[in-house]
Amino acid sequence: xxxxxxxxxxxxxxxxxxxxxxxxxxxxxxxxxxxxxxxxxxxxxxxxxxxxxxxxxxxxxxxxxxxxxxxxxxxxxxxxxxxxxxxxxxxxxxxxxxxxxxxxxxxxxxxxxxxxxxxxxxxxxxxxxxxxxxxxxxxxxxxxxxxxxxxxxxxxxxxxxxxxxxxxxxxxxxxxxxxxxxxxxxxxxxxxxxxxxxxxxxxxxxxxxxxxxxxxxxxxxxxxxxxxxxxxxxxxxxxxxxxxxxxxxxxxxxxxxxxxxxxxxxxxxxxxxxxxxxxxxxxxxxx
Numbered sequence: 001x002x003x004x005x006x007x008x009x010x011x012x013x014x015x016x017x018x019x020x021x022x023x024x025x026x027x028x029x030x031x032x033x034x035x036x037x038x039x040x041x042x043x044x045x046x047x048x049x050x051x052x053x054x055x056x057x058x059x060x061x062x063x064x065x066x067x068x069x070x071x072x073x074x075x076x077x078x079x080x081x082x083x084x085x086x087x088x089x090x091x092x093x094x095x096x097x098x099x100x101x102x103x104x105x106x107x108x109x110x111x112x113x114x115x116x117x118x119x120x121x122x123x124x125x126x127x128x129x130x131x132x133x134x135x136x137x138x139x140x141x142x143x144x145x146x147x148x149x150x151x152x153x154x155x156x157x158x159x160x161x162x163x164x165x166x167x168x169x170x171x172x173x174x175x176x177x178x179x180x181x182x183x184x185x186x187x188x189x190x191x192x193x194x195x196x197x198x199x200x201x202x203x204x205x206x207x208x209x210x211x212x213x214x215x216x217x218x219x220x221x222x223x224x225x226x227x228x229x230x231x232x233x234x235x236x237x238x239x240x241x242x243x244x245x246x247x248x249x250x251x252x253x254x255x256x257x258x259x260x261x262x263x264x265x266x267x268x269x270x271x272x273x274x275x276x277x278x279x280x281x282x283x284x285x286x287x
């Protein structure tokens with residue numbers, strides 16, 4: 001028996017869990033497969049009253065519950081842009097713990113949203129361009145910045161830069177420039193690949209005046225990209241320092257229903273058995 005889970009990193013903001021559930025429902029409707037939303041961390045701490053009365057259960061306990069009722073295969077559909085440590089380290093470690101108690105359980109992890117090794121797929125960057133164009137009304141050749149959280153892994157930042165390159169081509173005739181930035185980074189030279197930071201970029205002479213549209217490479221509202229979050233605070237401070245600067249943010253990637261089409265593809269690939277990000281065979285299965 002198989003169980004399909006749409007999995008994000010998790011947030012303490014109820015809007016993130018509600019959005020993930022909305023997308024899981026849309027994915028179920030699009031494919032005819034039952035898909036349930038869950039998070040790696042955090043969401044179980046949200047009051048059920050803020051989640052339409054339905055308490056969130058994180059991946060580990062949910063996997064244990066499903067294995068106890070006879071599920072023999074978990075198919076994990078990551079709601080992540082790239083191969084973050086949450087997917088490549090935490091997730092397999094946590095599910096290996098579940099397998100120790102339920103050795104019949106196998107796990108397949110589908111690819112994240114961006115696969116830069118595959119033939120070019122423009123759907124995600126077209127979504128980003130659509131989100132930017134929604135904010136272009138009345139503006140003449142604004143500057144565009146694709147901003148993400150920032151990552152300790154260069155492979156994840158490379159996904160952001162890859163998308164920025166595609167976005168610059170799609171918006172070549174509509175934006176005066178397209179560049180990228182990280183919201184934050186870890187200290188030390190080893191993490192300089194996250195540069196530039198958004199706060200520094202918005203203060204730089206080329207950016208500190210005129211119209212700037214932030215293309216938000218975030219999936220769901222949370223403390224970083226949600227209302228009153230870190231990005232909003234950075235923008236407010238930047239405009240206070242530079243009165244000629246006008247910063248507008250796009251809606252988030254996961255708020256655009258076009259993301260469902262990409263999730264459908266990832267689910268279909270996983271159901272076919274390849275390509276996969278990872279696979280954990282049942283304990284005792286022959287290799």
